Amino acid sequence: MRDDIAPGGFRPEIQGLRGLAVAFVVIFHIWPAALPGGYVGVDIFFVISGFLITGLLARMALSEDGISLVGFYTRRVRRLLPAAIVALLVTLAGTLLFMSDAWWEETAKQVIASALYVQNWRLAEQAVDYLGAEDAPSPVQHFWSLSIEEQFYIVWPVLMIAALWWARRRGYSPVQMLTFVLGVVMAGSLAVSVALTRSDPAWAYFVTHTRVWELALGGLLALMLDRFRPSAHMRSAMAVAGMLAALASAVLFSRSTDFPGFKALLPTLGAALVIAAGSIRIGRFRGLDVAALRYIGDRSYSIYLWHWPLIIFYVAQRGMVGAVDGILLIIATLAVSHLSYRFVEQSYRHSRSSLAWRPLIDGTAAIGLCVAVAGGLVYAVDRQPIDTSLIGTPNYPGPAALLANAVVLRASSCCPP
Numbered sequence: 001m002r003d004d005i006a007p008g009g010f011r012p013e014i015q016g017l018r019g020l021a022v023a024f025v026v027i028f029h030i031w032p033a034a035l036p037g038g039y040v041g042v043d044i045f046f047v048i049s050g051f052l053i054t055g056l057l058a059r060m061a062l063s064e065d066g067i068s069l070v071g072f073y074t075r076r077v078r079r080l081l082p083a084a085i086v087a088l089l090v091t092l093a094g095t096l097l098f099m100s101d102a103w104w105e106e107t108a109k110q111v112i113a114s115a116l117y118v119q120n121w122r123l124a125e126q127a128v129d130y131l132g133a134e135d136a137p138s139p140v141q142h143f144w145s146l147s148i149e150e151q152f153y154i155v156w157p158v159l160m161i162a163a164l165w166w167a168r169r170r171g172y173s174p175v176q177m178l179t180f181v182l183g184v185v186m187a188g189s190l191a192v193s194v195a196l197t198r199s200d201p202a203w204a205y206f207v208t209h210t211r212v213w214e215l216a217l218g219g220l221l222a223l224m225l226d227r228f229r230p231s232a233h234m235r236s237a238m239a240v241a242g243m244l245a246a247l248a249s250a251v252l253f254s255r256s257t258d259f260p261g262f263k264a265l266l267p268t269l270g271a272a273l274v275i276a277a278g279s280i281r282i283g284r285f286r287g288l289d290v291a292a293l294r295y296i297g298d299r300s301y302s303i304y305l306w307h308w309p310l311i312i313f314y315v316a317q318r319g320m321v322g323a324v325d326g327i328l329l330i331i332a333t334l335a336v337s338h339l340s341y342r343f344v345e346q347s348y349r350h351s352r353s354s355l356a357w358r359p360l361i362d363g364t365a366a367i368g369l370c371v372a373v374a375g376g377l378v379y380a381v382d383r384q385p386i387d388t389s390l391i392g393t394p395n396y397p398g399p400a401a402l403l404a405n406a407v408v409l410r411a412s413s414c415c416p417p
Helices: 012-030 038-061 069-098 101-115 119-125 143-170 174-199 201-206 212-227 232-252 261-277 291-298 300-318 323-349 358-383 398-403
Strands: none
Touching (some): 012 323, 038 069, 038 174, 038 212, 038 261, 069 101, 069 143, 069 300, 069 323, 101 143, 119 143, 119 201, 143 212, 174 201, 174 212, 232 261, 300 323
C-alpha cells in the first residue's frame, strides 16, 4: 500500500453536506414531526469530522516535521473554543433571564460539563432519554455531540503518534498501520454500539465508545480515498446514492428507531459516499455544491451552537412552536449564528500570536472562566433559602410552592438535540 493521502483543500461538496446535516438537525428540533429522523445530521457531522481531522493529521505525519500536538491543538482551540464559550456564557445568562429558577442549578452544572467537554457522559449518567417524553431538555444538552468530537480530537493525535512509532519500529507502512488501528476502532465501537443500543439505548446514544466508529469511518475514508479512482459516472451515482441514503434516514427514522446501532450505518455510509464521490456535475445538477448549502455549511458550527438555546428560551416564554414560530426561530438562528461566525469564529480563527502556546493558555483560561461563573451560580442557588411560608395555600398547594413561576418544558414542545 502506498503511503499517499488525498490532498487537503476546500471541498465545496463537504460544505454543502455540512449545511444539509445542520438543516436536518434544526428542522428536527423545531418541527420533529416534519423530519422525524433529522437527528442523523449529528452522525453525518461525525463522519465529516473524522475525515477532515484524520486527513489533516495523516498529512502532518507524512511530512518532514511530523505531527505537532501543540500546532494541532492550537488550531482546534482557535477554531472551536471561542464560539463555544461565548455561547455557553450567553446561554447561562439567558437561563437566568428567561427560565424559572428551578432550572438554574441543573443548567449551570450542564454548562460546566459542556465547557469541559464531558456533557455526553453527564447525560448518559443521568440516563436522559434523548428522544423520549419523560426528560425535559436543557438549553445546553446539544453539547453532547461536541463533547464526543473534542474527546476524539484530544485522543486521536496521540494514538496516531503511538501507532506511527510502532510502525517505524516494526518496519510497517505508516498508512497501513493507521488503517489497521482505525479499522479495529471502528469494528469494536460498532459492535459495542449494536449491543448497547439493544440493552441500554439511553446510555448507548450518548457515550463516546458507541459513537467513535462514525468518526473512524470518516478517518478510514481519508486514508483510503487516494487509492480509489472511480469514473465520473460512478462518482455521480455514488453522490446521488449517498444523498438519498441521508435523506431516507432523516425521513424514515423516528423517535422509536433503535439508534445508533446498525441503523446508524445508513446515514453515515451515505455521508461517506458523498465525500468519496467528490464534486459532481450532471447537467446543471451539482449535488450538494449549492450556494445556499455552502453558506449554511460555513456557519454550521455557530448554527448548531445557537439554535437549541434559542428554541428552549422561546418555548419557555411562548409554549408550543408552530409554523410561524418555527420560521421566526430559523431567522433568529441564522442572524445570531452569522454574528457569531463573523465576529467570534473568524476573528479568533485568524488571530496570530508570537507565542505558540498562547491560544492553549487563553483557551484554558476561557474554560476556567466559564466553569467559575457556572460554579458560582450553583453555589449561589445551593445557599438560597427556600420560602416555605406559602406551602399549603390555595395558590401554591404542596410541593408546587417550591416551584413558583416554573415553566415546565415537555418533549411535545420541542424535540431534544
